Amino acid sequence: MKLSLPKFSILLALLIITACAYDEDDNLNNTPNGEFMEIITTDSDLFKNLQDIASNDVRPDKSIACIDFIYPLTLFVFDNSNELLSSHLIIDDDQFSSFLEDLDLSLSISISFPITSTLSTGEEFIINTKEELKAAIDECLNEELVFECNQLIQSCIWKVGYSYNYSNDYLGGIFQESNGFTTLNVNDVLMSGSWSPFIIENELHINIGLNDTSEIGTFFNFDWKVEYLDENSFLLKNGDRELVLNQRCDPEFADCGNFVFEVCETEIGSGISEFILDDYTFCIFDTLELDEAFDINYYETQEEALNSTNAIISSDVFINSENNQSIFVRIDDDENDMQYVMVITLSSIDC
Structure with missing residues (x-):
């Protein structure tokens, strides 16, 4: 029947x-x-x-x-x-x-x-x-x-999260429903388009269609197969491409940006500032949806991060050696014997 x-x-x-x-x-x-x-x-x-x-x-x-x-x-x-x-x-x-x-x-x-x-x-x-x-x-x-x-997407914003398997330049981008349109905000560049869920052979898909022909639209405009990571996170896949979206309903979500951390210059035009790396740990854990039991350490070079040598004392003042300096963050999941290395940027600004 x-x-x-x-x-x-x-x-x-x-x-x-x-x-x-x-x-x-x-x-x-x-x-x-x-x-x-x-x-x-x-x-x-x-x-x-x-x-x-x-x-x-x-x-x-x-x-x-x-x-x-x-x-x-x-x-x-x-x-x-x-x-x-x-x-x-x-x-x-x-x-x-x-x-x-x-x-x-x-x-x-x-x-x-x-x-x-x-x-x-x-x-x-x-x-x-x-x-x-x-x-x-x-x-x-x-x-x-x-x-x-x-x-x-109508009830909360969706923030582009970190994937350990596929890199993208749009971490921290925000999908949001606005006046009947889906919008994506990447580094204050606002694009509109569509967010269309549908079922193919009992599998959930989302078709993202931004009205944008730049590299941003080229990256996002696909039919993505949807997997739930947890009740607050999607894993979108298209072939080898991978995109993580994390739901944010709390008012403080904007406090965590695109892993670019800005501090006023010590002297105007110097490009030098004083940073406390511990101040950024919460943002990293929150954006990556990490377990609080993971260990996190900061390094000046990728080699040091991979070898776990010469870690920066994250509670002390760190003075950058150049503007927009890259700092390598090592995250250790001891329970599963896994390690990840990611990059944050320290930016000195005129203020």
């Missing part, structure tokens, strides 16, 4: 699902048999979708909010020979989520069909099989991901 749903209507309100639970009083002599029931294996996409429905995860790709079960409902558990092991009365999402999480991977489950689904419009349709249930969930999930992706 193919479901026909009004476009986006499934996102405007909750889809209510009522399950017909197995009633032992009506079937005293009828033990459920896996050969005749709709078995859902733990390695199936449908099983994962059921976990997402029961989940309260804040990440849109880890939960399904547009479908909800009306409890109680009954689940049956079968062994790998499709023999019934147990039945369970589920009363809420928390119990459902815990049950699915703790289920042995060698076992399977079944939900009593048919399932009657009611839209917010009052329209009803009946789901008779697990294939129809999966189709309804897939359609709901795809619409929800597109909707969420569109809403995210």
